[in-house]
Amino acid sequence: MTLNEKITRNGFRLTAPRKKILSILAIQQQPISFDEYTLLDPTIDKSTFYRTMQSFESVRIINGIESDTGKRYFELTETIHPHFICQHCHSIVCLPSQPPIALQGYSIESVIYKGVCPQCLK
Amino acid sequence: MTLNEKITRNGFRLTAPRKKILSILAIQQQPISFDEYTLLDPTIDKSTFYRTMQSFESVRIINGIESDTGKRYFELTETIHPHFICQHCHSIVCLPSQPPIALQGYSIESVIYKGVCPQCLK
DNA sequence: ATTTTAATGCAACTTAGTTGCAATAAACCT
DNA sequence: AGGTTTATTGCAACTAAGTTGCATTAAAAT
Ligand SMILES: [Mn+2]
Ligand SMILES: [Mn+2]
Ligand SMILES: [Zn+2]
Ligand SMILES: [Zn+2]
Numbered sequence: 001m002t003l004n005e006k007i008t009r010n011g012f013r014l015t016a017p018r019k020k021i022l023s024i025l026a027i028q029q030q031p032i033s034f035d036e037y038t039l040l041d042p043t044i045d046k047s048t049f050y051r052t053m054q055s056f057e058s059v060r061i062i063n064g065i066e067s068d069t070g071k072r073y074f075e076l077t078e079t080i081h082p083h084f085i086c087q088h089c090h091s092i093v094c095l096p097s098q099p100p101i102a103l104q105g106y107s108i109e110s111v112i113y114k115g116v117c118p119q120c121l122k
Numbered sequence: 123m124t125l126n127e128k129i130t131r132n133g134f135r136l137t138a139p140r141k142k143i144l145s146i147l148a149i150q151q152q153p154i155s156f157d158e159y160t161l162l163d164p165t166i167d168k169s170t171f172y173r174t175m176q177s178f179e180s181v182r183i184i185n186g187i188e189s190d191t192g193k194r195y196f197e198l199t200e201t202i203h204p205h206f207i208c209q210h211c212h213s214i215v216c217l218p219s220q221p222p223i224a225l226q227g228y229s230i231e232s233v234i235y236k237g238v239c240p241q242c243l244k
Numbered sequence: 245a246t247t248t249t250a251a252t253g254c255a256a257c258t259t260a261g262t263t264g265c266a267a268t269a270a271a272c273c274t
Numbered sequence: 275a276g277g278t279t280t281a282t283t284g285c286a287a288c289t290a291a292g293t294t295g296c297a298t299t300a301a302a303a304t
Contacts, residue, residue, distance in 0.1 A: 135301050156291080172292060
C-alpha cells in the first residue's frame, strides 16, 4: 500500500501536509517527536501535525509512543515490533520483531521494554 | 525493609510528607497519578509530590510509568513485573512477574505491553 | 541547645499538546 | 469546467502536567 493509499483508504482527504508528514516519517529509522519533525520540515504547523497524528493513530497508520521525557514519539505503523526506551539517554529504538508473548485475555498491540541501552551500560 | 528504612538508607531525611506518600503508595494495587494521589491525601503540595517521585525514582524506591494520557503514574518498586496499559480505557494494571525476556546487550528494567484489556475487548 | 543544611509550600513559570475559528482547498455534483 | 459543500489548515489563545525560585520550616549533626 502506498502512502497516498493509506490516507485515502481511510476516508481522509489527500492534502499536501499529510503527504509531507507521511513521507518524512517513512524515511525515519526510529520514532520522532514533533520537535524533531519540525527540524526536518518547519512548514507544518504543530496543530496540523498533532491533529494528523491523532487521526492517523485512530486508524493505525501511525503508532505513538510515550517517552519518559514527557514527549510523544511517532512512527509509521509497519510490522508490529517492540521498542526499547533507554531510561538513561531516553533514546527510543525499534527492535526486531518477535513472536508476541501470549497474555491470556489481552490483545497485545505493542511491547515496550525499559532499561538501559548497551551504549549507556558502557 | 520498612518504608522508613527505604527513606533513610538512601540518605534522605525522614519527613512527614515522605512517610505519608510512601504509606499511601504502599496500599495501592496499581500505579497512581498525582491527581489520584491528591484525592487520597490533599495535604501534600504537588511540587513536594513530584520532587519526592524524582528523588525516589533515582534510587529505585519508586517506579514511574508514562500513560498515553500524558500523565505519569507511580508505584512503590516491589518485585519487577510487567504492566499492561489499555489503549482504550487507559487503565494501567500490574501483571504477574515473568522471567525477563533475554535481550542481548540491554539491561531490561521494565516491560510494558500496550493493547486492549479483556474488559474493553468485550 | 545551637547550628547547619535538606526539604517543604507557595506562586510563578515552562512546555507539550489542544482548541476555536476564519480562511483555504479537497472532493463532490452538476 | 464551474460552483457548492465540507474537511482541513494555520494562527493565536488556551490547557494542564510538571518544574523552579525562594523564603520558611524542620531534620539531623555537633
Ligand atoms: Mn518502531
Ligand atoms: Mn506494578
Ligand atoms: Zn541509553
Ligand atoms: Zn481497557
